[in-house]
Amino acid sequence: MSYKLQFAELLPYWNVLLYGLVFTIVLTIVSTVVGIAVGTAGAAARTFGPGWLGRIVAVYVELIRNTPFIVQLFFIFFGLPALGLKLSETIAAFLAMVINLGAYSTEIIRAGIEAVPKGHIEAGLSLAMSKWEVLRHIVLNQAFRKIYPALSSQIIIVMLGSAVVSQISAEDLTYAANYVASRNFRNFEVYLLVALGYLLLAMLTRSLLRALGRVIFKAR
Amino acid sequence: MLQFSFWDILSNLLIATQWTIVLSLIAFFCGGIVGLVLLFMRTSRIAPLEWFTKIYIEFFQGTPLLMQLFLFFFGIALFGVEVSPWMAATLALTFWTSAFLTEIWRGCVEAIPKGQWEASSSLALSYIEQMRYVILPQASRIAVAPTVGFSVQVIKGTALASIIGFVELTKAGTMLNNATFRPFLVYSLVALIYFCLCFPLSWWAKKIEGRLNVAR
Numbered sequence: 001m002s003y004k005l006q007f008a009e010l011l012p013y014w015n016v017l018l019y020g021l022v023f024t025i026v027l028t029i030v031s032t033v034v035g036i037a038v039g040t041a042g043a044a045a046r047t048f049g050p051g052w053l054g055r056i057v058a059v060y061v062e063l064i065r066n067t068p069f070i071v072q073l074f075f076i077f078f079g080l081p082a083l084g085l086k087l088s089e090t091i092a093a094f095l096a097m098v099i100n101l102g103a104y105s106t107e108i109i110r111a112g113i114e115a116v117p118k119g120h121i122e123a124g125l126s127l128a129m130s131k132w133e134v135l136r137h138i139v140l141n142q143a144f145r146k147i148y149p150a151l152s153s154q155i156i157i158v159m160l161g162s163a164v165v166s167q168i169s170a171e172d173l174t175y176a177a178n179y180v181a182s183r184n185f186r187n188f189e190v191y192l193l194v195a196l197g198y199l200l201l202a203m204l205t206r207s208l209l210r211a212l213g214r215v216i217f218k219a220r
Numbered sequence: 221m222l223q224f225s226f227w228d229i230l231s232n233l234l235i236a237t238q239w240t241i242v243l244s245l246i247a248f249f250c251g252g253i254v255g256l257v258l259l260f261m262r263t264s265r266i267a268p269l270e271w272f273t274k275i276y277i278e279f280f281q282g283t284p285l286l287m288q289l290f291l292f293f294f295g296i297a298l299f300g301v302e303v304s305p306w307m308a309a310t311l312a313l314t315f316w317t318s319a320f321l322t323e324i325w326r327g328c329v330e331a332i333p334k335g336q337w338e339a340s341s342s343l344a345l346s347y348i349e350q351m352r353y354v355i356l357p358q359a360s361r362i363a364v365a366p367t368v369g370f371s372v373q374v375i376k377g378t379a380l381a382s383i384i385g386f387v388e389l390t391k392a393g394t395m396l397n398n399a400t401f402r403p404f405l406v407y408s409l410v411a412l413i414y415f416c417l418c419f420p421l422s423w424w425a426k427k428i429e430g431r432l433n434v435a436r
Contacts, residue, residue: 003298066372066418067411068379070390075411078403156282163284167383174286187294195287202282 007189013180020176021197027172028159028205031097035158036151038098039105043143044135046106047113057106064103070164072096077168093162093170101158108150112143145217152209156202163198173197224400230409236392237413243378243388246310248371251317258322263329264347273322280319286380288312293384309381317374324366328359365432369425372418379414389413 010017042061046054064072076099077092087095116139124134144151166175177194181187258276261269280288293308332355340354382391393410397403 062419062422063411063415066422067414068376068390070379070382071393071407071411071414074390074393074403075407078397079407080404082402082404160282160284163286164380164383166286174284177287177290188291188298191287191290191294195283195291198284198287199279199282203278 005189006186007193009184009186010180010190010193013176013183013190016176016179017173017194017197020171020173021201023171023175024159024162024173024201027093027097027162027165027170028155031094031101031158031162032155034098035101036105036109038102039109040140042102042106043109043113044140046110048131048135061103061106064100065107069096069100069161070167072100073164073168089165089168089170092168093165093172096165097158097162100161101154104154104158105151108147108154109143111150112147113139115146116142148213148217152206152213155209156205159205160198160202224396226405229396229400229402229406232396233389233392233406233409233413236387236389237417239386239388240375240378240417243309243313243381243386244371244375247313247317247378248374250310250314251321251374254314254318255321255325258318259325259329260348260351262322262326263351277319277323280316281323285312285316285377286383288316289380289384305381305384305386308384309378309386313374313377313381316377317370320370320373321367324370325359325363328363328366329355331362332358362432365425365429368421368428372421372425375417375421376414 042057046057049057073092073096076096077087077089080087120138120142121134124138125131129137162172163174165172166178169175173194177190180190184190258273262273262277264270289308289312292312293303293305296303296308296311336354336358337350340350345353378388379390381388382394385391387395389410393406397406400406
């Protein structure tokens with residue numbers, strides 16, 4: 001190999017890459033919070049809601065889970081303006097992430113809810129707790145404890161998937177890498193650096209979520 | 221100006237779908253073979269081999285598939301080899317698939333009771349023989365459902381090959397959209413075709429899983 005890797009060429013662009021990193025982190029955090037809220041609502045609708053609502057949620061979940069994220073993103077960013085709904089690339093990226101994680105977390109949380117023994121719900125109702133109180137204190141409490149590891153890995157998968165939003169020029173870490181590569185033509189160096197950045201981010205997210213889980217689900 | 225009717229769009233998309241299917245099959249089978257080799261290494265209890273596979277899996281599961289595609293596309297070129305999008309996509313998807321399959325299968329191997337290992341080693345079977353005749357036949361039974369489930373991820377993963385210029389379903393959709401300016405129709409059709417490819421597999425995986433639970 002006659003080519004010499006030149007990482008020093010990336011130094012002048014540190015602020016571009018840092019901006020991209022912050023964008024990716026914010027994108028992940030916001031879509032995680034909103035996406036899990038959507039997923040909780042979806043799972044509750046599927047298990048406790050009326051039949052028609054459950055079926056709509058089921059169609060939403062299957063549609064999202066069986067199509068690639070990039071197609072969902074293109075549909076939202078390029079397809080929806082044809083119906084008169086024009087979104088900026090940042091909003092479209094956030095929306096696509098929320099819709100995607102919402103579908104996956106609906107399915108994960110539903111599995112957790114169904115694992116809660118029926119007797120617990122009946123016991124709660126017989127203690128004159130309202131339906132909401134039962135859902136909040138008995139069902140979701142136990143469900144989240146059970147599915148927390150699965151949800152954590154889904155969050156990391158979604159964070160890695162967010163690299164795709166660069167394709168509608170939302171300014172995330174991958175967009176920054178493409179930008180730098182187009183300026184100094186050190187493609188391999190910048191992609192290697194950014195790939196390691198993602199790896200570090202994934203490992204950091206995993207240990208942070210594990211620590212958070214220990215705090216939230218402290219042994220009673 | 222050339223006009224595209226609905227049927228022109230659909231037939232062009234279906235032609236490109238063939239490439240999505242071919243790429244998925246290659247990635248899945250080559251990934252399966254590499255994954256099987258890695259599985260033997262990962263469960264071999266030989267420290268350097270285990271460390272290598274751990275780092276390998278960590279890298280391919282911890283970085284975006286898109287980055288891996290870029291790295292293969294631009295990385296191989298550094299050796300002075302001409303890289304086609306076809307080659308970069310095949311290699312990246314194969315390695316990415318193998319990392320996930322190894323982890324899935326390792327879980328299945330570890331689900332086999334320890335007594336099976338002990339019994340077979342007391343019968344003087346070598347490690348390879350233990351895996352071949354005792355462990356894998358049992359592990360493969362529980363591995364079918366998650367493996368079929370993962371094949372859906374592979375099909376969806378091939379959509380990213382469009383970004384490095386491999387013409388498959390997603391790329392064809394983008395090109396047709398540029399020619400027809402009917403993004404809503406084109407991307408709806410693209411999504412629908414992906415759904416028709418993936419949903420039967422998801423459904424099948426769920427069905428196998430259900431059958432296993434009944435058996436228990």
